[in-house]
Amino acid sequence: SVDTGMGLERLSTVLQGVHTVFQIDLFMRLLDAAKKAVDVAGGGDCDRESPSLKVIADHIRSCAFTVTDGVIPGNEGRGYVLRRIARRAIRHGYKLGARKPFFHALVSTLAAEMGDAYPEMRRNALRVTEVLKQEEERFFQTIANGMEILEGALAGGTKQIDGELAFKLHDTFGFPLDLTADVCRERGVAVDSAGFELAMNRQRDQ
Numbered sequence: 001s002v003d004t005g006m007g008l009e010r011l012s013t014v015l016q017g018v019h020t021v022f023q024i025d026l027f028m029r030l031l032d033a034a035k036k037a038v039d040v041a042g043g044g045d046c047d048r049e050s051p052s053l054k055v056i057a058d059h060i061r062s063c064a065f066t067v068t069d070g071v072i073p074g075n076e077g078r079g080y081v082l083r084r085i086a087r088r089a090i091r092h093g094y095k096l097g098a099r100k101p102f103f104h105a106l107v108s109t110l111a112a113e114m115g116d117a118y119p120e121m122r123r124n125a126l127r128v129t130e131v132l133k134q135e136e137e138r139f140f141q142t143i144a145n146g147m148e149i150l151e152g153a154l155a156g157g158t159k160q161i162d163g164e165l166a167f168k169l170h171d172t173f174g175f176p177l178d179l180t181a182d183v184c185r186e187r188g189v190a191v192d193s194a195g196f197e198l199a200m201n202r203q204r205d206q
Contacts, residue, residue, distance in 0.1 A: 026114075038093050158189060166195070
């Protein structure tokens with residue numbers, strides 16, 4: 001890891017004879033748990049090979065370990081980074097059909113998989129689950145309206161989302177700019193980030 005940058009997961013990929021880190025035993029179990037959670041939350045029988053499931057499985061690790069270290073979702077600093085990662089994962093679940101909180105349900109699987117190596121994860125699993133559940137519940141209150149507005153803008157065949165709209169999604173619906181950019185990137189649409197910054201600065205100056 002130190003000398004070559006190979007890392008534990010890449011080493012596991014070689015030792016387990018698979019082609020990507022998402023095929024190692026840890027990720028396979030997280031992917032299974034993610035699929036089950038999304039299906040229960042409204043996704044029906046979502047595609048087992050969906051890239052969105054990989055995003056969810058990857059992000060639950062980042063979020064759960066960050067909360068274990070004492071960070072909680074917020075609007076600035078480390079808390080804002082955590083919120084952005086969590087909401088990106090939740091949006092991918094929404095994309096697969098989830099219409100109620102599901103992301104927090106993966107903490108128990110993660111704790112079972114990594115609890116021996118990271119006992120603090122196992123000790124704090126209930127608190128981590130509750131923190132992520134509260135964040136999900138807040139976001140699910142607004143994601144449907146925000147996605148409806150964004151989908152409406154994208155439906156017209158536009159090549160760029162207006163900065164004012166991107167700011168409205170951020171300010172009113174809790175969609176960080178990078179989350180709007182994620183959705184737009186999937187459709188080959190740009191986001192007016194300069195216009196977003198102008199709207200952000202105008203609000204700060206008021």
